[in-house]
Amino acid sequence: MSFAALRASARRVGSAAPLARASRTALRNPAFRKYSTEASQAPKKSSNAALFGALGVATVGGIAFWVYTSNSDSAKEAGSAVRSGVQSAKAATNFTPTKEDYQKVYNRIAEILDTASDKGYDDGSYGPILLRLAWHSSGTYDKETNTGGSNYATMRFDPEAKHGANNGLNIARDLLEPVKQEFPWISYGDLWTLGGVAAIQELGGPKVPWRPGRIDGFAAQCTPDGRLPDGALGADHIRNVFYRMGFNDQEIVALIGGHALGRCHRDRSGFDGPWTFSPTSVTNEFYRLLLNEKWVWKKWDGPKQLEDKSTHSLMMLPTDYALVQDKNFKKWVKAYADDEQLWFKDFAAAVAKLFELGVPQSQFVTSEPWIMKSSDEK
Structure with missing residues (x-):
């Protein structure tokens, strides 16, 4: 059986993913077949x-x-x-560790992703929580005050580390700390966002343009609580949050499609369950399920969320469901449900923009973002 066929047979919903991302994801992510409930290289001396x-x-x-x-x-x-x-x-002055140095960091992160399987974490990959760390460390940006974003990596400090939306992200920060110790020249902001890039690419998603240049700040630069999306709210809230960052409706829907990865945890957000049947694989299933499944309100003692009527094993947040209740959002949900490659293109562009929020252009070490090689390309 080919790798592509193996991956296709493992999926429980939707069509098979393109061959370009099929082979390695099926083999490196045992949770793709089932999901559970729950050499240091310094820059050259001349540099x-x-x-x-x-x-x-x-x-x-x-x-x-x-x-x-x-x-x-x-x-x-x-x-x-x-x-x-x-x-x-x-x-x-063109001083920076080389692209090859950053590729070594990427490779080390990629190695860490699958250790989740050995440790029995979630669905067998740390990819979703590393993407969430990169997302939340970047999504605090306010274009009006030019504060927040990925530049200072202020989630290292209280009170930002203890914001409700960041519950559980200590796991991701702790995972990447040994990488920081191995490559001490990289900033936390660069490390965290590169971790998000690795998570997307290693789990079968599109190539995400990325470039380094973020610096480490201090606790005084922590952002106020409430800047990240609240999953319990609706379309108006979504627009308020994302417009503040500088995104439009199309980019909003493209970014929320990242819910294809991972699951909610009751001991963190209060919500519970995965969005898709393959929570460690980047696909457009989030959109197809959102459109095609019958969603009903879950009867339980937790916060208001929806579940699929057929299996009662999937969930959607009120913010997710708002995407098909709002006319302008829904047209993009339909577009991405019909065309995974279109979503890949728009998702990669929106994520690249997200990860650069709050970083002065003069700090970037390259005018054109890099494309990091995935493990398949070594």
């Missing part, structure tokens, strides 16, 4: 010399010494400005 030169550009007058040796809050806040200047200087 280090360039780094010191870049640091000199950003720290004229000795300000860096004060910032990096003082424990005062004002010094820490000023430190972010200096770090941003350092990163901009690095980008301007």
